[in-house]
Amino acid sequence: MTSPEPAGTAAADPRTGAWLHGVVRDVEPGTLATTASLEGDPVRAVRAAGLTAVVSTVPLSAYGEEALRRNLEDLAWLERAARAHHAVVDALSRAGAVVPARLATVHHGDEGVARVLVERHDELAATLDRLDGREEWGVKGYAVPGAVPRAAAPAGGGGAGAAYLRRRRAQLTAREEGQRIAAEAAAAVHEALAGYAVAARRHAPQDRRLSGAATAMVVNGAYLVDRPRLKGFSALVDALADRHPEIRLELTGPWPPYSFVAEPTTEAAHAVREPA
Amino acid sequence: MSVQPSVVQNSGQVLPAGHEPANLGDILERVLDRGIVIAGDIRVSLLDIELLTLKLRLVIASVDTARQIGIDWWEHDPWLSSRARPPVEPGPRDPEQVEAERRPRIARRAASREAWDDLA
Numbered sequence: 001m002t003s004p005e006p007a008g009t010a011a012a013d014p015r016t017g018a019w020l021h022g023v024v025r026d027v028e029p030g031t032l033a034t035t036a037s038l039e040g041d042p043v044r045a046v047r048a049a050g051l052t053a054v055v056s057t058v059p060l061s062a063y064g065e066e067a068l069r070r071n072l073e074d075l076a077w078l079e080r081a082a083r084a085h086h087a088v089v090d091a092l093s094r095a096g097a098v099v100p101a102r103l104a105t106v107h108h109g110d111e112g113v114a115r116v117l118v119e120r121h122d123e124l125a126a127t128l129d130r131l132d133g134r135e136e137w138g139v140k141g142y143a144v145p146g147a148v149p150r151a152a153a154p155a156g157g158g159g160a161g162a163a164y165l166r167r168r169r170a171q172l173t174a175r176e177e178g179q180r181i182a183a184e185a186a187a188a189v190h191e192a193l194a195g196y197a198v199a200a201r202r203h204a205p206q207d208r209r210l211s212g213a214a215t216a217m218v219v220n221g222a223y224l225v226d227r228p229r230l231k232g233f234s235a236l237v238d239a240l241a242d243r244h245p246e247i248r249l250e251l252t253g254p255w256p257p258y259s260f261v262a263e264p265t266t267e268a269a270h271a272v273r274e275p276a
Numbered sequence: 277m278s279v280q281p282s283v284v285q286n287s288g289q290v291l292p293a294g295h296e297p298a299n300l301g302d303i304l305e306r307v308l309d310r311g312i313v314i315a316g317d318i319r320v321s322l323l324d325i326e327l328l329t330l331k332l333r334l335v336i337a338s339v340d341t342a343r344q345i346g347i348d349w350w351e352h353d354p355w356l357s358s359r360a361r362p363p364v365e366p367g368p369r370d371p372e373q374v375e376a377e378r379r380p381r382i383a384r385r386a387a388s389r390e391a392w393d394d395l396a
Contacts, residue, residue: 017318020314020316022311023312063318064318065318065319068318068320069320078304079300079304082303082304082307082308083300085307086298086303086306086307089311099312100306100307100310101314102307102308102310102311102314103307103311104316104318104320105313105314105316106316106317106318107316107317107318108317108318112317124312127312138302203305206301206305212301252298252302255306258306258310258311259306259310261310261311261312262310262312
């Protein structure tokens with residue numbers, strides 16, 4: 001049933017495995033040839049049941065169970081793997097619908113990958129149908145402590161330094177109130193965006209140590225948008241940013257649909273709206 | 277204060293040359309926490325991944341962003357020192373923003389060390 005690409009013979013080597021990047025309907029040979037695998041050579045296709053898995057051939061010396069666990073603890077290794085995996089998924093998503101695989105999905109050989117395509121065919125095919133012509137956009141919102149409440153901003157002389165200190169003090173006393181207002185704005189922004197998008201997820205805000213931002217993230221949303229409606233989505237983000245100066249919005253994308261392939265039940269707490 | 281959203285394009289093809297690649301934190305969040313879960317032959321348990329994610333959240337700010345605001349301590353941290361990064365040209369700074377960043381940077385650094393000690 002499987003028909004690996006000509007370059008795929010390497011996967012028969014017991015010393016190598018197949019790292020799954022994602023599942024697509026089909027993939028052009030040109031896309032395979034120009035997309036670098038984790039090891040730098042081109043990625044390969046494993047075909048079964050009318051679906052195509054795109055994989056990297058990886059040495060088990062580095063990607064076997066023990067080695068992989070050790071390597072994932074190495075942040076430089078992890079960053080390289082994450083960026084390379086993402087680059088493959090991203091390249092696939094620009095060519096058509098893709099179901100991205102979670103990082104570090106490794107099989108001993110192509111047979112295992114093909115078996116997944118057969119066993120989970122219906123679910124994978126339905127997901128691909130749902131994702132066709134759509135892309136994921138991320139909207140993150142950060143609290144803007146100085147922006148609220150505006151009425152509390154004091155006036156007075158004393159030069160720029162004193163004015164700065166007064167403003168700073170007012171910001172600190174207004175912090176709790178500001179957080180409440182930012183949370184309300186975040187909910188309103190997410191609701192508006194979810195109403196426009198095909199599907200939406202509200203993920204846990206990134207820790208400030210991960211986001212690197214100076215203020216707290218109050219919304220971390222993912223939105224599945226029909227490509228023809230993208231301009232409208234972007235305009236809506238602009239409008240919401242104008243309407244809610246108490247949070248700073250950041251739009252990122254397009255992303256492959258990472259947030260819209262998992263079973264909704266696994267993230268029920270954050271799920272907002274399922275596609276019809 | 278400007279509230280216009282900034283658009284970060286992730287697809288390298290449409291970017292002007294020299295644009296920062298997608299934020300590492302955003303990528304890790306997606307490839308570690310999302311995407312379809314398929315049981316491979318090589319089992320790296322979800323618990324391990326969660327622990328890893330937790331460590332990341334505690335230990336490191338997004339590398340891209342951290343560099344921009346001058347956090348470079350990981351380059352001296354044995355756990356993270358296997359790679360050096362090129363210096364980044366600082367952009368024009370808003371004094372209020374610098375002030376806002378300075379305090380959490382120090383607190384973050386202290387908290388990260390403590391949290392890491394707890395996990396280690």
